[in-house]
Amino acid sequence: MESIQTEYQAYRSKRSSYILIAAWTFAVGLSLSWDLYEMRVHHSNVMLSQARGIVFNDLEYRLWNAGHGGVYVPITEKTPPNPYLSHIPERDITTTSGKKLTLVNPAYMVRQKNELKSKFSNDILGHITSLKLKRPENRPDTWETDALKAFEKGETEVSSIEEMHGDRLYFRYMQRLLVEKSCLKCHEYQGYKIGDVRGGLSVSIPFDSKWVALQKNYYPVIAGHSLLWFLGFSGLLFATRIQLRTERKTDKYMQGLNEAQKISHIGSWELDLVKNKLEWSDEIYRIFEIDQNKVDASYEAFLDATHPDDREFVNTAYKESLENRKPYDIVHRLQMADGRVKHVKEHCKSTYAPDGTPLISIGTVQDITPQVESEKALHKSLELVQTSLEETIAAISKAIEARDPYTAGHQRRVAKLSTAIALEMELNEHQIEGIHMGATIHDIGKISMPAEILSKPTKLTELEYSMIQTHSEKGWEILKDIKFPWPVADIAHQHHEHINGGGYPQGLKGDEICIEARIVTVADVVEAMVSDRPYRAGLGVEAALNEIQINRGIKFDEHAVDACLTLFKEKGFTF
Numbered sequence: 001m002e003s004i005q006t007e008y009q010a011y012r013s014k015r016s017s018y019i020l021i022a023a024w025t026f027a028v029g030l031s032l033s034w035d036l037y038e039m040r041v042h043h044s045n046v047m048l049s050q051a052r053g054i055v056f057n058d059l060e061y062r063l064w065n066a067g068h069g070g071v072y073v074p075i076t077e078k079t080p081p082n083p084y085l086s087h088i089p090e091r092d093i094t095t096t097s098g099k100k101l102t103l104v105n106p107a108y109m110v111r112q113k114n115e116l117k118s119k120f121s122n123d124i125l126g127h128i129t130s131l132k133l134k135r136p137e138n139r140p141d142t143w144e145t146d147a148l149k150a151f152e153k154g155e156t157e158v159s160s161i162e163e164m165h166g167d168r169l170y171f172r173y174m175q176r177l178l179v180e181k182s183c184l185k186c187h188e189y190q191g192y193k194i195g196d197v198r199g200g201l202s203v204s205i206p207f208d209s210k211w212v213a214l215q216k217n218y219y220p221v222i223a224g225h226s227l228l229w230f231l232g233f234s235g236l237l238f239a240t241r242i243q244l245r246t247e248r249k250t251d252k253y254m255q256g257l258n259e260a261q262k263i264s265h266i267g268s269w270e271l272d273l274v275k276n277k278l279e280w281s282d283e284i285y286r287i288f289e290i291d292q293n294k295v296d297a298s299y300e301a302f303l304d305a306t307h308p309d310d311r312e313f314v315n316t317a318y319k320e321s322l323e324n325r326k327p328y329d330i331v332h333r334l335q336m337a338d339g340r341v342k343h344v345k346e347h348c349k350s351t352y353a354p355d356g357t358p359l360i361s362i363g364t365v366q367d368i369t370p371q372v373e374s375e376k377a378l379h380k381s382l383e384l385v386q387t388s389l390e391e392t393i394a395a396i397s398k399a400i401e402a403r404d405p406y407t408a409g410h411q412r413r414v415a416k417l418s419t420a421i422a423l424e425m426e427l428n429e430h431q432i433e434g435i436h437m438g439a440t441i442h443d444i445g446k447i448s449m450p451a452e453i454l455s456k457p458t459k460l461t462e463l464e465y466s467m468i469q470t471h472s473e474k475g476w477e478i479l480k481d482i483k484f485p486w487p488v489a490d491i492a493h494q495h496h497e498h499i500n501g502g503g504y505p506q507g508l509k510g511d512e513i514c515i516e517a518r519i520v521t522v523a524d525v526v527e528a529m530v531s532d533r534p535y536r537a538g539l540g541v542e543a544a545l546n547e548i549q550i551n552r553g554i555k556f557d558e559h560a561v562d563a564c565l566t567l568f569k570e571k572g573f574t575f
Contacts, residue, residue, distance in 0.1 A: 434486025
């Protein structure tokens with residue numbers, strides 16, 4: 001009978017091990033699939049940002065051209081009169097000096113710009129197209145045709161990786177073009193109305209080399225997961241063998257000990273306080289790494305195995321448990337003979353005589369070292385993720401600095417003041433960190449602005465200022481798909497909103513604006529007024545503080561303003 005029970009227990013142990021191995025294999029495979037997917041998504045997001053930047057640049061050209069109702073250029077062989085604008089009375093004009101000019105509308109200008117770009121770079125391909133063609137050169141290919149049809153169904157942009165020019169891979173992106181009032185001058189005769197889908201702007205970026213680089217990045221990830229799986233598999237096999245060996249020795253123990261031994265890495269003990277006799281299960285010896293043939297179970301042996309720094313704590317916990325007649329549940333450390341440290345969870349419950357005298361203490365000891373080590377590994381992993389996010393922010397800031405040193409310096413100073421304000425307001429550490437990160441790249445949208453406008457030493461025109469105002473929304477477009485643990489995209493989007501709803505781009509009010517953005521708004525205004533701008537010298541700290549105090553509760557958050565005033569007037573804050 002005992003032999004049959006032992007074999008049955010062995011069968012159950014093996015079955016459990018197979019299930020654990022299968023679960024481990026599934027978990028590692030799922031983790032690998034997720035990591036590879038995240039790498040592909042990140043790579044696609046980078047390509048998407050690059051493509052959007054190129055298309056946004058073309059859209060700015062179109063906006064400028066359309067805003068002027070088209071532009072006149074000299075008639076040349078490369079720029080002949082556009083036959084598709086012949087219905088416009090003043091398509092061609094002659095200046096008083098006799099120079100002949102022809103009208104270039106937005107589409108004509110973008111097409112010529114793309115043709116000029118193709119002469120210098122055969123890699124990045126731009127194209128303006130429509131389902132209602134005027135020029136054969138603008139005819140859409142199959143992918144562009146599908147994208148244009150998707151626009152008519154409500155899509156605003158389409159992107160994918162496709163083969164072009166044989167078997168070369170390209171990242172393709174297209175953004176729709178809607179008919180605006182200025183477009184009707186050239187296209188009203190085609191039946192278009194304001195708001196109709198006019199066509200699309202597309203860009204194709206070579207992806208071959210990037211795909212090869214991405215695949216190379218797969219190898220270390222796959223190798224790491226393979227090693228992780230092998231270690232886990234080996235550990236499970238080893239644990240299975242130990243468990244089978246242990247189970248064969250536990251048949252002579254009482255049912256309670258048998259149940260305890262079935263729990264992985266849990267040993268049981270029983271102390272007869274009347275006879276002063278202590279019994280350990282085999283698992284206790286294994287956890288303590290004590291040879292049961294050489295050392296008898298004793299409280300002294302237990303304390304010797306306990307970490308020196310935890311002995312008083314463990315001894316006190318047991319004594320207080322007996323005095324208070326309450327079970328105890330503690331976690332402490334063991335120190336092995338070779339210096340290794342294990343972590344165990346110990347539970348004890350005692351029984352008492354009617355007069356309160358303790359009779360027997362029964363307890364379990366669970367080796368939770370793997371869980372503790374896993375928690376440490378998880379913490380380290382989270383720290384690596386945090387570092388990666390910080391490095392990503394720093395990289396983005398450096399990219400902005402390389403294009404516009406003023407904006408980067410401004411962002412660093414705004415980040416410093418924003419962080420100080422958040423600390424003064426006693427926000428939690430997570431919020432403070434998010435404010436610092438968001439403020440560091442709050443003007444990222446300006447990366448799509450022409451450099452000559454950003455550094456213009458004179459007052460901006462109305463058109464230039466309206467372009468600058470789009471940087472908040474463009475910043476949000478760049479950041480919104482990146483999964484930060486903080487509202488970084490909202491900070492970029494909302495840092496020009498005002499409490500009274502008079503800001504831009506959404507006209508948000510009060511608590512509709514996140515607290516992080518409200519803080520950055522105050523810091524942004526103060527830094528902008530204090531520092532030299534391309535078109536004027538700094539106005540000084542006093543003027544800046546007066547501005548936020550006057551508009552406290554009107555444009556700016558009251559608490560953020562109060563904290564900022566305290567920093568400058570009482571705590572000597574400087575940039």
